[in-house]
Structures are given as structure tokens and as C-alpha cells.
Amino acid sequence: xxxxxxxxxVEDDVAISDLYAHVLRNAGFEVLTALTGGSGIELIKxxxxxxxxxxxxxMLPEKNGIEVLQWAKGDxxxxxxxxxxxxxxxxxxxxxxxxxxxxIDYIIKMKIDPYALVEKVKxxxx
Amino acid sequence: xxLSKWKLKIKLPVYFILISVLPLILINxxxxxxxxxxxxxxxxxxxxxxxxxxxxELESFFTTKQISLIIHSQTEAFLSKNLEKMNTELTNFLLQxxxxxxxxxxxxxxxxxxYISRDKVDRPDAPRDLSNSDAYKITTFVGGSxxxxxxxxxxxxxxxxxxxxxxxxxxxxxxLQSLTTSSQGDYRPSGEILGVLREVVSLRSLQLSIDELxxxxxxTVYIVDDKGRVLFYPGxxxxxxxxxxxxxxxxxxLFFVTNTRFDQHRVEEKGVNRNLNExxxxxxxxxxxxxxxxxxxxxxxxxxxxxxxTNQIGLLILVLFIIFTISVILLSLSIxxxxxxxxxxxxxxxxxxxxxELDTRxxxxxxxxxxxxxxxxxxxxxxxxTAFDKLEEDRDLITTERxxxxxxxxxxxxxxxxxxKNKKITIFNQACEKLLRLQxxxxxxxxxxxxxxFSDNDSLIPFEEYCPSTDSSVEQGVIFTKPNIKLSAYxxxxxxxxxxxxxxxxxxxxxxxxxxxxxxxxxxxxLEDMKLDFVSMAAHELRTPLTSISGYLSVFMNENASKLxxxxxxxxxxxQIATQxxxxxxxxxxxxxxxxxGSMEVESIPTxxxxxxxxxxxxxxxxxxxxxxxxxxxxxxxxMPKVKVDRLRIxxxxxxxxxxxxxxxxxxxxxxxxxxxxxGFLITHVKDTGQGIPKDALPHLxxxxxxxxxxxxxxxxxxxxxxxxxxxxxEMHNGKIWVESELGQGSIFSxxxxxxx
Numbered sequence: 001x002x003x004x005x006x007x008x009x010v011e012d013d014v015a016i017s018d019l020y021a022h023v024l025r026n027a028g029f030e031v032l033t034a035l036t037g038g039s040g041i042e043l044i045k046x047x048x049x050x051x052x053x054x055x056x057x058x059m060l061p062e063k064n065g066i067e068v069l070q071w072a073k074g075d076x077x078x079x080x081x082x083x084x085x086x087x088x089x090x091x092x093x094x095x096x097x098x099x100x101x102x103x104i105d106y107i108i109k110m111k112i113d114p115y116a117l118v119e120k121v122k123x124x125x126x
Numbered sequence: 127x128x129l130s131k132w133k134l135k136i137k138l139p140v141y142f143i144l145i146s147v148l149p150l151i152l153i154n155x156x157x158x159x160x161x162x163x164x165x166x167x168x169x170x171x172x173x174x175x176x177x178x179x180x181x182x183e184l185e186s187f188f189t190t191k192q193i194s195l196i197i198h199s200q201t202e203a204f205l206s207k208n209l210e211k212m213n214t215e216l217t218n219f220l221l222q223x224x225x226x227x228x229x230x231x232x233x234x235x236x237x238x239x240x241y242i243s244r245d246k247v248d249r250p251d252a253p254r255d256l257s258n259s260d261a262y263k264i265t266t267f268v269g270g271s272x273x274x275x276x277x278x279x280x281x282x283x284x285x286x287x288x289x290x291x292x293x294x295x296x297x298x299x300x301x302l303q304s305l306t307t308s309s310q311g312d313y314r315p316s317g318e319i320l321g322v323l324r325e326v327v328s329l330r331s332l333q334l335s336i337d338e339l340x341x342x343x344x345x346t347v348y349i350v351d352d353k354g355r356v357l358f359y360p361g362x363x364x365x366x367x368x369x370x371x372x373x374x375x376x377x378x379x380l381f382f383v384t385n386t387r388f389d390q391h392r393v394e395e396k397g398v399n400r401n402l403n404e405x406x407x408x409x410x411x412x413x414x415x416x417x418x419x420x421x422x423x424x425x426x427x428x429x430x431x432x433x434x435x436t437n438q439i440g441l442l443i444l445v446l447f448i449i450f451t452i453s454v455i456l457l458s459l460s461i462x463x464x465x466x467x468x469x470x471x472x473x474x475x476x477x478x479x480x481x482x483e484l485d486t487r488x489x490x491x492x493x494x495x496x497x498x499x500x501x502x503x504x505x506x507x508x509x510x511x512t513a514f515d516k517l518e519e520d521r522d523l524i525t526t527e528r529x530x531x532x533x534x535x536x537x538x539x540x541x542x543x544x545x546x547k548n549k550k551i552t553i554f555n556q557a558c559e560k561l562l563r564l565q566x567x568x569x570x571x572x573x574x575x576x577x578x579x580f581s582d583n584d585s586l587i588p589f590e591e592y593c594p595s596t597d598s599s600v601e602q603g604v605i606f607t608k609p610n611i612k613l614s615a616y617x618x619x620x621x622x623x624x625x626x627x628x629x630x631x632x633x634x635x636x637x638x639x640x641x642x643x644x645x646x647x648x649x650x651x652x653l654e655d656m657k658l659d660f661v662s663m664a665a666h667e668l669r670t671p672l673t674s675i676s677g678y679l680s681v682f683m684n685e686n687a688s689k690l691x692x693x694x695x696x697x698x699x700x701x702q703i704a705t706q707x708x709x710x711x712x713x714x715x716x717x718x719x720x721x722x723x724g725s726m727e728v729e730s731i732p733t734x735x736x737x738x739x740x741x742x743x744x745x746x747x748x749x750x751x752x753x754x755x756x757x758x759x760x761x762x763x764x765x766m767p768k769v770k771v772d773r774l775r776i777x778x779x780x781x782x783x784x785x786x787x788x789x790x791x792x793x794x795x796x797x798x799x800x801x802x803x804x805x806g807f808l809i810t811h812v813k814d815t816g817q818g819i820p821k822d823a824l825p826h827l828x829x830x831x832x833x834x835x836x837x838x839x840x841x842x843x844x845x846x847x848x849x850x851x852x853x854x855x856x857e858m859h860n861g862k863i864w865v866e867s868e869l870g871q872g873s874i875f876s877x878x879x880x881x882x883x
Contacts (some may be wrong), residue, residue: 013670013674019677019681021680022681088666091725092725092726109670109712110672110673115684
């Protein structure tokens with residue numbers, strides 16, 4: 001069995017964070033979670049080399065998702081790690097901004113079933 | 127100043143006088159001249175008559191005296207040459223003729239043989255020798271003619287003259303006949319002269335008769351002798367015996383008389399002259415000649431005397447004439463004022479009307495044309511007053527209306543701008559001034575495009591779009607509305623407004639092309655933004671727990687499906703459906719807020735529509751099956767062109783329509799989705815066999831929060847936002863959405879999408 005792919009979930013809502021962690025781990029991924037933007041950046045710094053995907057919320061304490069994304073895309077080691085924005089904020093300007101900075105997708109959390117998300121993660125990291 | 131320029135008041139009397147008085151003057155002058163001439167003619171005749179009478183008187187006096195001398199020289203006493211007899215004879219002769227003062231008989235030698243005097247005082251004792259006297263000389267030697275001496279006067283002023291004749295023999299007496307008949311009074315006997323008979327005669331009686339003639343004829347008749355001495359002058363003895371030039375002023379009259387004294391020719395002309403008389407008065411005069419004595423007779427009468435009666439009549443006429451003229455003037459003044467008074471009243475009335483006293487009326491009661499004129503005038507004044515009052519009333523009304531209108535426009539909370547045909551601003555109310563921070567006086571008359579512009583999402587709305595210059599004057603009412611557009615004034619003031627543009631009827635008459643009503647929505651927009659922000663935030667905050675619930679439910683079902691009873695599974699699935707509904711609700715709210723905010727964007731790209739329809743229909747099959755409704759898609763046989771759509775957004779529309787159809791169709795019903803290509807659009811129909819929609823609900827079907835009440839109520843769900851959002855999305859694709867429905871039969875919802883070129 002190959003080494004588990006590492007997914008970083010940056011999500012301030014513990015329930016959702018746990019849910020995603022649960023289904024992803026069941027699907028065979030190693031999951032790192034951060035509850036704030038700041039801790040998200042710390043984890044990216046720490047694990048950049050082995051991260052396969054970052055699932056990033058927008059509305060975050062300390063630093064918001066856009067800031068985290070900007071930082072990540074500006075970081076030499078982390079810039080190639082694909083980032084999917086997972087947010088319930090559905091403002092077009094934010095979506096555009098995120099995509100412009102480098103997020104590969106912008107998914108409304110509400111609209112995606114946890115299993116559909118797992119499928120999406122599998123697709124992205126394969 | 128010509129007559130025509132005078133006032134009637136003067137003109138009328140003048141005409142009157144000219145007409146009535148002028149002929150009178152002419153007649154008077156004519157009459158005066160004629161009567162004067164007649165008087166002069168009469169007087170001239172009288173003058174001539176008197177002169178001939180006087181001539182005759184004098185001639186006959188002297189002729190008589192000579193003849194009586196001659197007759198006595200031929201009496202028997204003289205023939206007998208008896209001195210006694212002759213003395214007796216001569217004495218008788220003296221007694222017979224009272225004029226004779228003395229008588230003498232002179233012999234051929236000049237000796238006075240007999241002398242008889244009336245006074246008998248100067249009788250000489252011895253016979254006088256009279257051989258040297260003129261009487262003897264002229265009668266005996268100078269042809270034997272008769273002799274008349276010059277006049278001489280005694281101390282009492284009595285005039286005398288001496289007359290002598292030669293005495294001849296009876297044989298030669300036949301010559302007597304010639305003597306008596308000769309008007310010249312010449313007595314020239316040819317025979318032997320026997321002696322001389324001489325007498326001194328008083329001219330007293332002659333003078334009296336001439337005086338009487340003067341008196342009777344009321345003329346001055348005076349006699350002058352051949353030396354220019356005045357012999358008789360009636361009523362004035364002072365002139366007697368004096369030379370004419372001594373007693374009278376030298377005048378043309380006298381000059382004439384004195385110069386023609388000896389001129390037989392001239393003296394015999396008995397014409398009447400008009401000269402200055404001896405007193406320097408203008409007089410009529412004539413003169414005669416006494417051939418026996420070579421005397422002159424002058425008769426004259428001053429013109430003033432003969433014309434005095436005529437002059438008096440003339441004076442009387444003049445007085446009458448003046449009285450008449452004054453009467454005429456007074457009469458004409460009174461008549462003219464009678465005529466003019468109504469005219470003056472009219473004039474006064476006219477000037478009062480002109481001064482604005484429209485109540486002026488004229489009370490002329492002359493019963494003639496002037497009264498009817500004044501009646502017409504009064505009628506005119508009445509009509510004028512009525513019209514004026516009406517005008518006043520109208521003006522007040524108009525003013526009131528205008529004030530009302532101005533107040534209304536000024537007080538309107540919204541900005542009102544009126545634009546004329548030349549795109550210039552004609553009205554700019556207070557609200558506008560406040561909104562744009564501009565003063566109306568700096569923008570009125572300016573082209574509107576230089577003052578302000580409207581833009582919708584940064585694209586300028588051209589003037590022609592919101593105020594098209596359609597020349598169809600029938601077009602009126604609201605012609606353009608656009609909410610939420612940006613108004614930029616030239617002074618840099620920006621604000622968001624709702625613009626409503628209207629055209630009015632008869633715009634040409636008021637020169638208003640368009641009326642722009644500007645409703646400031648900046649504040650509303652702020653509020654709306656806050657609301658939308660809140661909705662957006664709320665929706666977001668709602669999503670988080672919803673995400674958890676639906677996620678955990680999903681995982682729970684997935685991981686525990688085998689352990690749950692059927693009931694348990696059913697319960698969980700109920701929870702899942704409710705969660706999904708709640709999610710859809712939140713989703714719709716968010717969409718509405720985006721639509722309202724104008725922040726919903728569609729990214730239209732050419733897309734194959736058929737597979738999308740197929741996919742959506744397939745994804746909804748399980749819901750239709752759940753409800754035992756047959757959902758079918760009948761793809762067209764021919765290939766369909768691509769449409770320009772935002773795939774995600776337009777999918778929502780179709781999903782929504784099919785979901786609604788499932789919701790409102792009873793089990794056993796059919797839902798058919800079909801496509802149709804028409805007029806450059808691809809039209810999608812969703813036909814159901816549901817309950818249908820009441821007609822009165824149709825117009826409101828696509829409005830926000832509208833829900834059909836009544837029959838549909840029991841089975842209905844949802845927020846009333848789905849169709850509103852669908853409509854917004856379709857219209858963002860430049861398509862249209864519509865519905866055809868019959869209650870109890872079902873509905874067909876359709877929307878069109880533009881085919882991509």
C-alpha cells in the first residue's frame with residue numbers, strides 16, 4: 001500500500017472539520033486540520049513538502065482564507081500545492097479573487113455531499 | 127394755422143358766420159355804394175339846375191334892365207326932344223323900377239342934360255360933364271354898344287352897377303327886336319347916336335333872389351366877377367367884394383375856378399366836379415357863366431352834407447349788422463356747443479375708458495345719430511368690461527394654477543428636470559438643487575448633456591435613449607424608467623437614482639420635450655446594501671450548521687444503513703430532505719440578494735444545451751418517481767444549435783421549473799420536457815398535467831415572494847422566490863420566460879435562450 005496522501009483542512013467550524021477529516025481518513029487520506037488561518041499557515045510551512053491538497057475555508061479567525069491563499073501561493077515551497085476553497089461564502093467577487101490567486105476550485109460547502117467531496121479530493125490528488 | 131386744424135368748437139361758429147354774415151356784408155356794401163351814387167347823381171343834377179337857374183336869373187335881370195332903358199329912350203318924350211317931357215318920363219321910370227337908384231340923360235357931347243336920383247340929395251346945380259366917363263365913352267365911341275360897369279358897393283354894403291345905352295333915332299329902332307331876342311344882350315345900333323341914357327341899379331333884389339335860390343336848394347351859390355371878386359355869397363357878407371384868393375383858402379377847387387374864369391370854353395362846361403371846396407372839404411361843385419356881365423357862378427355842396435343821410439342809414443345798418451353778427455356768433459356758439467356737448471361727452475368717455483375706468487357710461491339723450499353712437503359706445507364699454515373681467519379672472523386662475531404648479535414642483539421630494547426641444551433645461555426644482563448641489567439659475571438654459579449624465583454599470587445612457595426625439599406628438603406618459611443608475615453632475619456630484627422620464631401631450635405648446643423625475647436612491651441603496659449584506663451574512667452563517675447537519679446525516683446514513691430499521695432510515699431521510707429544503711431556501715435568499723444588489727453575474731459561453739437538459743431531467747427522476755409522476759424528456763430529432771449560457775445558472779432555472787412541476791403534479795401525472803427552435807432562440811418547455819394556475823395569478827407569478835393561494839395552498843411549499851430568480855437569470859441571458867396555464871388542465875412553463883452565432 002502506497003504512502004497516504006496528506007490533505008490539510010483549514011476550517012474553523014470543528015464539526016465540519018471533524019466531518020471532513022472523518023470521511024477523508026475513511027477514504028485513506030492522512031488529514032491535518034487547522035482551526036484558524038494562522039495555524040493553517042503554520043501547518044503549510046511545516047508540511048509543505050508532503051501536502052497533496054489544501055481544503056481552505058474563507059471565513060477564518062486571525063487570517064482569512066484569501067490571505068492564507070495569498071501567502072501559500074507566495075511561498076516557494078507551498079505554491080505548487082493545489083488549493084480548493086471550501087466555503088459557504090458565495091460572493092462572486094470573492095470566488096473570482098480566489099481563482100485569480102490560484103485556487104483550483106471554489107466549492108460551496110453546503111452544496112456538496114461529504115462523499116462527493118471525497119470523490120473530488122480523489123480526482124484532484126490522483 | 128389752417129382752419130381744418132381748429133377744434134370743432136371754433137370751426138362751427140366760423141363756418142356759421144361765413145355763411146350767414148358774408149353775403150350780408152356784400153349786400154350792404156353794394157347797397158351803400160349804389161345809394162351814394164344815387165345821392166351824388168341827384169345832387170349833381172340839382173347843382174346843374176341851380177346853376178342854370180342862377181344864370182337865367184342874372185341874364186334876364188341885366189337884359190330886362192337894358193331893354194327897359196331902350197324902351198324908355200324911344201318914348202314920345204324922347205322923340206320930341208322936349209326936356210320937360212323927358213324929365214317927367216324918366217321920373218316915372220324911376221318910380222316904376224325900385225332897383226333904379228338914379229337916371230341920367232347925356233347929350234352927344236358928354237354933357238349931362240338930365241339927372242334924376244331916388245334920394246335927390248346929390249343933384250348937381252350945373253350940368254355935369256360926363257364926357258370922360260366909361261359909360262359915355264363906351265356907348266358913343268366904342269361902337270355904340272351898351273355898357274355895364276363893374277360892381278361897386280355903398281357904405282351900407284349894397285352892391286350897385288351902372289348901365290348905359292346909346293339913344294338912337296326911331297328909324298333905327300327896328301334893331302330893337304334883335305336886342306330883346308339876343309341872349310348875349312348885345313345892343314349895337316347902327317344909326318346916328320342921339321345921346322346916352324344911363325342908370326345906376328341896385329343889385330339888392332338880385333342878391334336876394336340868388337340867396338333864396340341857395341337857401342331853397344340847400345347849396346352854396348356864389349357869384350364872382352371877371353376880376354375874381356366875390357359879388358354875392360349867401361349868408362356871409364364878409365366875403366363880398368374881396369378877391370377869391372383873399373377870402374378863401376387856396377384849394378384845387380379855387381384854383382380851378384380862378385384859372386377858368388375867363389376861359390369861355392372851360393366855364394361853359396357844366397360838368398360836376400368833385401373837389402376840395404373853399405373850406406377844404408370834399409365837395410361836389412359846378413359852375414356857370416353869365417355872358418352879359420362875364421361873371422362866374424359857382425355852386426357847391428360838401429359831400430358830408432349830401433351824404434349825411436346816407437351815412438346815417440349806413441351807420442344804422444352797421445349798428446344793426448354788429449348786433450346781428452353778435453347774435454349770430456352767440457347763436458352759433460350755442461348751437462355748436464349743443465352739437466359738440468355730446469361729442470365732448472363721447473371724447474371724455476373714451477379717455478376715461480383708456481384710463482381704465484371701464485365702468486364709464488355716456489348719458490347722451492339727443493335722440494339722433496350721436497345718441498346711437500353713444501349707445502354703441504356704452505355697449506362697447508360693457509363688452510370691454512366683461513371681456514376684461516373675464517381676462518382678470520382667467521389671469522388669476524392661471525396665476526393660481528401656476529403658483530400651485532410651481533409650489534408642487536418645488537416641493538416635490540424628487541428632483542424634477544424639464545428639458546425643451548433643444549435639449550436645454552427649463553425647469554430644475556429645489557430637490558434637484560439639493561441633490562446635485564447646483565443652483566437652478568446656473569443650469570437653466572444649459573444643454574442637459576453638459577450638466578449631467580446617467581450611467582448604468584459604468585456604461586453611459588445616451589440622451590437619445592432616455593429622451594428620444596420621436597416626433598410623434600401623440601406619445602406621452604412614461605417613456606423610460608431605469609432604477610439604480612448613477613447620475614453624475616458636471617460639478618463632480620455623483621449619486622444613485624431611479625430615473626423616470628415622461629413626455630407630455632402637446633409638448634410643442636409648452637416647449638417641454640421630456641420631464642425627468644429623479645428619485646435619489648443613494649440612501650435606499652445604502653440600506654439595501656446593508657440589508658443584502660445582512661442577508662448574505664445570515665445565509666452564510668446558516669449554511670455552516672446546515673452543512674454540518676446534512677454532512678453528518680449523509681455520513682450517518684452511509685455508515686449505518688445496514689444497522690438501521692426501515693423506519694429509522696425513513697426518519698433520517700426525512701431529516702435529510704428537510705435539510706436540503708432549508709439549504710435551498712438559504713440558497714434562494716442568497717440569489718435574491720445577489721439579484722437585487724445587481725451582483726449576480728452570468729458568464730455566457732456557447733454551450734450544448736441538450737446534454738444539460740438530459741442531465742438535469744435524469745437527476746430529478748428519483749424525486750418524480752418518489753411522487754409517482756412520470757417525467758420524460760423528448761429530445762428533438764434534428765440536431766440543436768449551441769446557446770450562449772452560464773451553465774450553472776441556467777441549470778438552476780430548469781431544475782427549478784421541473785421541481786415545481788413535480789411539486790404541483792399529482793401522482794399519476796405527466797411532466798414532459800421538450801425543446802423547440804424558433805426565431806434565433808432555443809425554447810425549453812416544461813409541461814405538466816398539474817392543477818394549473820388561476821388566471822388572476824398569472825401576471826404575478828414571476829414576482830418576488832408571490833405564492834398562488836387557494837387550491838394550491840395545501841400542497842404548496844417553497845418561498846415564492848424560485849420563479850423570481852428564474853426570471854432574473856433568464857433575462858440576464860437575454861431570454862424570456864413565460865407560462866401558459868389552464869386551471870385543472872396543467873401548465874406549460876417555457877423559457878427562451880439566444881442561439882449562439
